[in-house]
Amino acid sequence: MATKIVVDAGHGGSNPGAMYQGRRESDDALRLAMAVGKILESEGYDVSYTRTSDVTQSVGQKAAIANEEGADLFVSIHRNAGEYPGQYTGVQTLIYDDSGIKKQMAERINANLAALGFRNAGISIRPNLVVLNSTEMPALLVEAGFIDSDTDNRLFDSRFQAMAQAVADGITETLEGQRVTSSDVSEEEPDGEERRRPPMHQRPPMMCPPMPPVPPMPPEEPEELxxxxxxxxxxxxxxxxxxxxxxxxxxxxxxxxxxxxxxxxxxxxxxxxxxxxxxxxxxxxxxxxxxxx
Ligand SMILES: [Zn+2]
Structure with missing residues (x-):
């Protein structure tokens, strides 16, 4: 069974996220999320998307989609913004805590993006973010440069496909590494196919306590929110x-x-x-x- 990855384009619809000179984070995120997903699909991963168009979604809904899909990994794509334009540059990946495969993956993604010319702003531990604490699988939130930085936007536009590849490679390189480890520890496993699935789901559930205020995904659009x-x-x-x-x-x-x-x-x-x-x-x-x- 192929590793199932849910790729999330941050924000969407009536929530454009950060904006700068008519540029919307939700659009950049969607474009990059689709490009990352396409690469992962071409490499044989089972990829789903929280959205493939400009629709409004709560972060709770995004997490619920990944949970319902039974995903092995959740990757949310965003762009960052400072308090005023041009204040910051760089890429950063947010994770729930400082451990596990998500940390290795975050570090690889940052390093791969930095190789394209972005400043590496490192990983950031964000236990309060709904998409990180309400997803039942390892989850990453990639801030793909600052949308209010002309430097970062130039890189985003000129190295777009390389950025998608950098994020996808950060994921697959880490999974490949994990795969070697997992086959090392289970040598008597007769079926090589089974070993292809990395043991990400073995993360103890207590590492990611669900936040009480997250709404379950409604079966249909509720009348009133x-x-x-x-x-x-x-x-x-x-x-x-x-x-x-x-x-x-x-x-x-x-x-x-x-x-x-x-x-x-x-x-x-x-x-x-x-x-x-x-x-x-x-x-x-x-x-x-x-x-x-
Ligand atoms: Zn965002």
Whole structure:
């Protein structure tokens, strides 16, 4: 059985993620995610995507897709942004904790991207990110350069295919290494085919405790969603600033443009109790919040 990899293009639809001069993180992420997936598919991996078009998804939904697919690995593609344009450059890969195959993979991806000219900003441990803590398999979030850096955008555009290859290679090189190790320890295994599956699923579940406020994926689009709102602004920049603060605190924040206002929200929940749990968490971090539908 081929290793099953779910590739996630970050954000999407009404949540474009970071924006810079008309460029949207959700578009860059989708393009790169599809290119990475295509390479992995061509190498025989069983690849699925959380989205293949510009649709809105909560981070909880993204994690739920990977869980329902029974994936062996989850890779989310994003682009980074600083507090102001040009503040930072570089690639970074986020993981839930400092251990296991995901760490090796993150380091390889960063190194492969750095070989193309990106600054290597290393790995970042982010236990609060929903796509990292609610996925039941090793999960990585690749920040493929800063979208508000002209330097990084030039690299992104001129070395696009090489970047996709760098991310895919970081994954496959690590899996290949793992494969050798796993066949070393199970020498009496008669069927070589079985050994091809790396033992990633053996990660103890306690390493990745699910966060309570994550909504289960609804079987169909719910009629009404409860959203935790942390602010509403006429100026996009003000909304972006708050978004960044929330993201830095690990919240799955996004911006919705509605009635002439940029609304900064955290999560969209079909169950009020989940929205309340998230609201409490956001409020405890010092944000002014309320629940809206
Ligand atoms: Zn992002």
């Amino acid at each position: 409860y959203r935790v709102q942390a602010g509403a602004f006429r100026e996009r920049q003000n909304a972006d600033n708050l978004l960044q603060l929330l993201e830095n605190d690990g919240f799955p924040a996004f911006i919705v443009y509605q009635d002439g206002l940029y609304k900064v929200q955290v999560g969209a929940f079909s169950r009020l109790s989940n929205a309340i749990a998230m609201e409490r968490e956001v409020r405890e971090k010092g944000y002014n919040t309320y629940i809206t539908t």
